[in-house]
Amino acid sequence: MIDLHTHTVFSDGELIPVELARRAAVAGYRAIAITDHGDFSNFDLIIPRLVRVAAELGDAWGITILPGIELTHIPPAMIAAAAGEVRALGARIVVCHGETLTEPVAPGTNRAALAADIDILSHPGLITAEEAALAAQRGICLEITTRKGHSLTNGHVARTALAAGACMVVNNDAHGPGDLVSPEMFRKIALGAGLTEEQFEQCRRNSEELVKKALSS
Numbered sequence: 001m002i003d004l005h006t007h008t009v010f011s012d013g014e015l016i017p018v019e020l021a022r023r024a025a026v027a028g029y030r031a032i033a034i035t036d037h038g039d040f041s042n043f044d045l046i047i048p049r050l051v052r053v054a055a056e057l058g059d060a061w062g063i064t065i066l067p068g069i070e071l072t073h074i075p076p077a078m079i080a081a082a083a084g085e086v087r088a089l090g091a092r093i094v095v096c097h098g099e100t101l102t103e104p105v106a107p108g109t110n111r112a113a114l115a116a117d118i119d120i121l122s123h124p125g126l127i128t129a130e131e132a133a134l135a136a137q138r139g140i141c142l143e144i145t146t147r148k149g150h151s152l153t154n155g156h157v158a159r160t161a162l163a164a165g166a167c168m169v170v171n172n173d174a175h176g177p178g179d180l181v182s183p184e185m186f187r188k189i190a191l192g193a194g195l196t197e198e199q200f201e202q203c204r205r206n207s208e209e210l211v212k213k214a215l216s217s
């Protein structure tokens with residue numbers, strides 16, 4: 001199992017990176033990306049510290065740890081610059097916090113994120129067909145989430161992504177140990193979003209591909 005969207009005490013998560021990595025390994029995850037909430041004030045605080053420990057933590061606990069960031073509530077006009085800056089700092093997985101129904105994310109965030117150098121648009125809410133087509137064209141994955149609240153639009157995201165041919169990944173957006181769901185719950189939530197078994201398997205392959213790409217970057 002892979003979760004490419006997790007949080008630590010570097011933002012609003014409960015655990016420090018070493019414990020999150022340990023908990024994820026014990027829960028059966030073979031890779032996670034640590035993607036704390038970031039803006040221009042803290043990119044340089046978070047990313048170099050994750051880069052410094054990722055490989056060692058991974059070796060110690062037998063899990064792949066990818067240093068990343070979740071661009072969060074960045075004004076849409078600044079998202080492209082933010083993505084460039086976090087890549088330069090060493091972020092291997094760049095998530096952008098999409099237009100979830102449960103937070104006042106600025107309209108235009110989904111579109112601006114899909115035009116920027118990101119890997120995953122998280123919880124994109126009521127994403128439009130045009131935005132999903134842009135995701136497909138740019139090879140950016142749309143997220144199906146196990147997280148309460150953000151998951152309210154999973155069914156819409158799945159349907160819209162499939163219609164546009166956009167790829168999807170399933171993530172936990174884990175903020176604490178209880179958010180690292182079991183393999184069975186992970187699968188059930190994907191099926192609950194309307195995916196078939198085969199479409200869920202494709203999501204898993206998409207996550208594998210992102211890990212491979214991140215490790216070779």
Ligand SMILES: [Zn+2]
Binds near residue numbers: 175
């Ligand atoms: Zn959070």
Ligand SMILES: [Zn+2]
Binds near residue numbers: 005007173
């Ligand atoms: Zn998040």
